Amino acid sequence: MEPLGLAVLAAATPPDVEVELIDDRLGPIDYAAPGDAVAINVETYTARRAYAIAASFRRRGVPVVLGGYHPTLAPDEATRHGDAIVVGSADGVWPTVVEDLRRHRLQPRYLGGPGPATGVPPRRAIFPAKGYLPITLIETGRGCRFGCDFCSVSQFFERTAFSRPAADVLAEIESAGRRSVFFVDDNIVAQPQRARELFDALHPAGIRWFSQASINIADDPALLRAAARSGCQGLLIGFESLSASTLASMGKGWALSARDYAEAVQRIRDAGIPIYATFVFGYDTDDPDAFERTVEFAIRQKFLMAAFNHLVPFPGTPLYARLAGERRLRQEAWWLAPGFRFGDVAFHPRTMTADELAERCYRARLAFYSAGSVLSRAWDFRCNVRNLRSAAMYAWLNVFSGREMRQRQGLPIGEGFVDDVQGGPT
Ligand code: B12
Ligand code: SF4
Numbered sequence: 001m002e003p004l005g006l007a008v009l010a011a012a013t014p015p016d017v018e019v020e021l022i023d024d025r026l027g028p029i030d031y032a033a034p035g036d037a038v039a040i041n042v043e044t045y046t047a048r049r050a051y052a053i054a055a056s057f058r059r060r061g062v063p064v065v066l067g068g069y070h071p072t073l074a075p076d077e078a079t080r081h082g083d084a085i086v087v088g089s090a091d092g093v094w095p096t097v098v099e100d101l102r103r104h105r106l107q108p109r110y111l112g113g114p115g116p117a118t119g120v121p122p123r124r125a126i127f128p129a130k131g132y133l134p135i136t137l138i139e140t141g142r143g144c145r146f147g148c149d150f151c152s153v154s155q156f157f158e159r160t161a162f163s164r165p166a167a168d169v170l171a172e173i174e175s176a177g178r179r180s181v182f183f184v185d186d187n188i189v190a191q192p193q194r195a196r197e198l199f200d201a202l203h204p205a206g207i208r209w210f211s212q213a214s215i216n217i218a219d220d221p222a223l224l225r226a227a228a229r230s231g232c233q234g235l236l237i238g239f240e241s242l243s244a245s246t247l248a249s250m251g252k253g254w255a256l257s258a259r260d261y262a263e264a265v266q267r268i269r270d271a272g273i274p275i276y277a278t279f280v281f282g283y284d285t286d287d288p289d290a291f292e293r294t295v296e297f298a299i300r301q302k303f304l305m306a307a308f309n310h311l312v313p314f315p316g317t318p319l320y321a322r323l324a325g326e327r328r329l330r331q332e333a334w335w336l337a338p339g340f341r342f343g344d345v346a347f348h349p350r351t352m353t354a355d356e357l358a359e360r361c362y363r364a365r366l367a368f369y370s371a372g373s374v375l376s377r378a379w380d381f382r383c384n385v386r387n388l389r390s391a392a393m394y395a396w397l398n399v400f401s402g403r404e405m406r407q408r409q410g411l412p413i414g415e416g417f418v419d420d421v422q423g424g425p426t
Helices: 004-011 044-059 069-073 075-079 094-102 152-156 166-176 192-205 215-219 221-229 244-249 261-270 290-300 318-325 354-368 371-378 388-408 417-422
Strands: 038-041 064-067 084-088 109-113 136-138 141-143 161-163 180-183 208-213 232-240 275-281 305-310
Touching: 004 038, 038 044, 044 064, 044 069, 064 069, 069 075, 069 084, 069 152, 075 084, 084 094, 094 109, 136 166, 166 192, 192 221, 215 221, 215 232, 215 261, 221 232, 221 261, 232 261, 261 275, 275 290, 275 354, 290 305, 290 354, 290 371, 305 354, 305 388, 371 388
Parallel strands: 038 064, 064 084, 084 109, 136 180, 180 208, 208 232, 232 275, 275 305
Antiparallel strands: 141 161
């Protein structure tokens, strides 16, 4: 997908500065290309690779600025790998960083805070014409007011939710010029009244959209109807667990205490909205049977897609602090550990070994994306397969997700790190 954060950064860059986007996922980086500074987006899973790229540019005398989730949540570490870091949202503070670069007085750390979007439309012209999915990423808001203990978003935005005026969102959809939109909001119904206004405003635009929402959307039938009418093709909802005690221990007790999951799913499906459900395993109250029970539930509820993730102690989260305090992290900075692979578990669970947890999650994914499950979930003419278009989308998403899930498992994170640090990439 197109990296929206970098287009936001490009839009905040003074117009007399030339900007070029290089996406490490799309092709090799030309480290010798002329340039006065490099800005790199860093997430926890990409930190190792990002630091290697930063080191290569810095060795050539090009100053590097790091920003995004990881530098915000692990600022002391990130500071060692860049000439400057930006903590938090960069929209407002970026012009100052650029000015300081010009004047050769770059500060080591800039504070953007958990701020809202400035309203300046992202500069999508920086995206190359080929290589990305033909879907436009747009923010209608940022942040979430809940405080789940494992969640980076909750820490990044300090449990605050910001929203943009519906008119701005509509203007951006219009100028981006695509009918398929992914609203990247962490919780599009974080402010239900505002969400209702947005959905009503979206209705005439005739778009098809996908986003993320919290389960309490199910409590508001009018909001559900408005979402469906405005073109909602699916919502990613973090169910996390079927166990009330596990949910309580992650700070998400509210999700199940106020409602029954099956009933809530029913209401969302009655509105014709397919669900991408996500679950997480590895809490101290999770028994080995939890996996099978959850997969059965996910297939029975005919979810469009589902993720069965093991718990990840992302830096800067309460979960990380707790596991570190209990000396249960396998490595403190697991994201930099040589040999760490996608799918590896970074801590010692209580009720099974780390490898067992990884294996059980993988098996849950295999079961959910098995041919039998895909066929049984397709037998759903209200949501997953309600017309030819949704049937094609259902088939594509399930085949693609199943394949991608297999391909990612065991992939080393930060490939190329050792070469880069020792000799420089070729
Ligand atoms: C869309 C999205 C995706 C898309 C991919 C998007 C893409 N373009 O490729 C998909 C669905 C594929 C995806 C996948 C994953 N994602 Co994701 N994703 C998001 C989401 C929801 C929105 C990103 C976005 O566009 N935000 C809007 C833009 C404007 O914000 P931004 O990118 O943060 O940029 C702002 C600041 O961070 C900062 N900034 C960013 N970069 C830079 C660089 C510099 C130099 C500076 C100065 C500032 C700066 O300034 C920007 C403007 O204020 C975020 C949550 C979120 N709210 O951001 C999660 C999120 C980034 N994803 C996350 C994760 C964990 C993943 C996965 C690993 C999940 C998984 N288990 O598979 C994968 C793999 C990602 C990978 N890199 O390998 C985590 C990262 C946590 C962390 N600590 O790193 C997040 C925060 C979600 C969460 N709930 O925790 N993701
Ligand atoms: S509801 Fe979702 S976005 Fe909000 S804090 Fe919990 S996991 Fe994070």
